[in-house]
Amino acid sequence: MDFKLEIACLLEKVTGVSQQEIINTIEIPPNKDMGDFAYPCFRLAKQFRKAPPLIAQELCQKIEKPYFIEEIKVQNAYINFFVKKSIYVKEVLQKVLTQNENYGNSNIGETKTIVIDYSSPNIAKPFHVGHLRSTVIGNALYHIFETLGYHCEGVNHLGDWGTQFGKLIVAYQKWGSREAVEQQGIQELMRIYVKFHDEAEKQPELEDEARAWFVKMQNGEQEALSLWKWFYDISIKEFNRVYDMLGVHFDAYTGESFYNDKMTAVVEELKEKNLLKQSEGAMIVDLENENMPPCLIIRKDGGTLYATRDITAALYRKKTYRFDKCIYLTALDQNLHFSQWFTVIKKMGYDWWKDLIHVPFGLVSLDSGKLSTRHGNVVLMEELLNQAISETQKIIEQKNPDLYNKEEVAKQVGIGAVIFNDLYNSRIKDVVFSWERMLNFDGETGPYVQYTHARACSILRRGECSLAENIDYSKLIDDASMEVIKLLEQFPQKIQEAADKLEPFIVTRHLINLSQAFNKFYHDNSILNSETPIKEARIALVIAVKMVLKKGLALLGIQSPEQM
Template sequence: MNNLLLAESLAPLLPIPKEEIAAMLEYPPNDALGDVALPCFVLARTMKQSPAVIAQQLAERLSHPGFRAEAAGPYLNFKLNRPSFAEELLLGAVTEDGFWRPNAGEGKRVVIDMSSPNVAKPFGIGHLRSTMIGNAISRILGETGHETVNVNHLGDWGTQFGKMITAYLKWGSPDVMASSDNVTKEYLALYVKFHEEAEKRPELEDEAREWFRKLESGDAQATKLWQEMIGESLKQFNKLYARLGVTFDHVLGESFYNDKMGAVIESLREQGLLEESEGALVVRLDEEGMPPCLLVKSDGTSIYATRDLATAIYRREQMDADILLYVVGGEQALHFQQVFRVLEKLDASWQGRCRHIPFGLMMMEGQKMSTRRGKVLFLEDVLNEAVSRAREVIEAKNPTLADKEAVAEAVGIGAVVFGDLKNTRTLDVDFSLKEVLNFDGETGPYLQYTYARTCSILRKAGAAIGQAEGAAPAYFELADNEYVWPLLKLISHYPTRLQQAAARYEPSILARYLLELAQAFNRFYHHVKVLDGGAAEQVFKLSLVRAASEAIRKGLSLLGIRALEEL
């Protein structure tokens, strides 16, 4: 008896479609109140009665063998027939692909702007957020019926490259670059030195602007150094992406759109949207309560907004995007509001197509990280430390484990990734290496160990599973057990939580669900002897273990974390 079936029972009695009814259903905070509840507050407006009266009338009119309906003030609570529910779930729902992959997206093509590191700067721990939040959103949307296209929008253009070229020519060493195992760290050192020196010698800023002007005009030396920075940076980025299990359909730098900005400016001019302001060109957004969107500076150069307009148009026209998502930090909220509104002014059909998916800052000891000041924690160092810690735990607890190095890599990286994704994405995260590497409690390794435990149970059952299933039907009355029922309910919530995570672009919904599920499974495991009892009883319990195992495996994969069958 899933929520849609409950909604179908209610639909003839209510003035709204069953899909809206299903969306209104909630899960009470404890089993004593019921298994599912319908709050009747919203119905009061259309039915012209108090919520409590509506709940009472519905309870009196509903009759179904799969549930008992009871009114409790403004709530209509459903107490399910637990054995029937268990049979429907374990023999029906979880054996169907539609349960695990609800088609909410209906094939809509979603282009996701994610990761987007800056060239010539190493991958810091702060880059983890856009990369792994974007990766999880892409996987979740793909699982719920969307067609996803992942785009890495490299920061490979701007005045910072004038600074980098200036610094390299003054203080760089080809020999140091050639001998370094991570050239981006050498580039960062030059970038930090430039800013330190520029505080004492402001004329360096003029030199940097001149070198960027040369780069824009195609100067051979500037172009060669710039291309080397891009090539060396991509080598380092791709190593980390491979470790994180992240892939892209397109890797396009900001520079790719340089020749596409003129057409955008011309379109805005033709529609009378451009205005001159102190020598610059802007689109006014007064009616939106926003400052003007600056597109061309007084010196004739373009800025981020111009490039982002060209980028959005390219993605819609050339990548066939129905929806454009930008997984970018929350501090860029005004920028995207302006860009999206300019697109809508340019063409009304842009309405609702673009969405900024903001996330909070990754802090370090309460302080914002800064590459300009050299205050950054390198992601590669964090991953290496996490893997080393995982290796130590494995050596202590299971020294004979096969393929220990690969397992340590999966556990260590899983710890770092889950440590971020379990947080609501809009909140700031104060990164603590010690906390992330704590392998107890609400962590990625806890989920991986739980999944490995389900696999161990199923391996031990072995041939007995088939023999038991051939001997007797499952004993579904066990659904009433105080440790079985919470686990059954949580397994049934999988498609709902998955759809919520997709609709809100919020991986933490799935992450927190997996923790709840793992906790319920471990309580079940510690209080119920799975491989004891008669054939029918074992059939039921092993079916339950298989369903929980599948939910954890799929959920971990969608978060970008490897599920391990043995730990």
């Protein structure tokens, strides 16, 4: 039974408001004294031409109380519904236990396609901690939308084209060697890239040399493309190592270079539609009427830019995937860039421009501050993940040195802590790493949720428990049990809300709340030593919590160890 839907049906009969609108308005009260569900009547004031509290009183008298409702009360402008506890418990737990790993799934996105553009590191630059946010937020959204029935296409739009490769070629020829690059890989590429910027401050003509080499790449000159491909292969090898650690995958690695032979047609289309203008030797799309700076399409040296490639990629993706939404995960400081080229798509006459969505996020930093690859003060992602694993191993050695498979558990918990920490707050907030807080088994952290899951597994293992056939759900109407069950019931709604708002933290926070409620239930109630009917009911609750925690962590891209 969907209690919110059933209550919406009752209210639809007496208000004339659509069922869906009522569902969107129904609230979960902040405390149990206000009921299990509440309907605010403020929006009805104009329709009924009465004060909201009076409307609530009149509607309450008209509602026919169904079998699953214990009581209906009015408090100010709210109609509060109290569900019969035994029915509520039975309906929620049976649904969770029956659907198992499919609990929370939906077909709302059936027949719809969402393209998610995430991670997108730059070739020949290290995969540093600054790339974490796009990678884990995008991965979580992919899982969330997939759970709701959408067909997802995860695209890693690699930064593998542009003037930076001209800089790298110049740097390699002046200060690098094949032997050093072969031995040290991306670290050597980073060293000479940083040196280029240091030297270019003293010799600005180096920038001209770099631009010239990039034009050679665009023109397909063999020497330039051969070096570029070499740098590409070295980088991909390192990136994949990090993605394997994070458990992240992509459906396509169509980076900027993929669109090199497709941009000419797009530039021609812009010309045909009289959108291109010449400005100081460059070609632009004027956005003055939209109160934005012009969108630069072709530089005066003939080179293309990020906007050229992004417009081309969007046109390609619409044709290839026929997407309903195309989501771009990048830092907040790229807002203007996306606003500009989204507007160009609109000016080109494509009504699907409104389906292009920029999902911005805040920065990630350590105590040393913001990260930059130009001057070398960078924290590598692989090093960060290895340090998280190492720190977790130390904690396990202190707390549970005899733990089976502790190296694998340390990996699951350490990497899970990094991911959870990133997804703990709204994506727009900056993320700062604190090992002490991030790896706290008692705080609002990934290890805390994982430990709660392991605790549920431990209870079931110690009691050699399985799900009983005829459970007396009336044994679970105490406050601690009810709080857990309410959070279990809300889980599907939280997944939908996370998708609607493009905010994985909604799932993250719900898992914290569920873990806290379950741990209170665990401390307040004897489980394995209870009388048989009570034990069977409580075991059913433990199994349901274990299922939902595992499902929720999987949505975030985090594993669920059974022992910690």
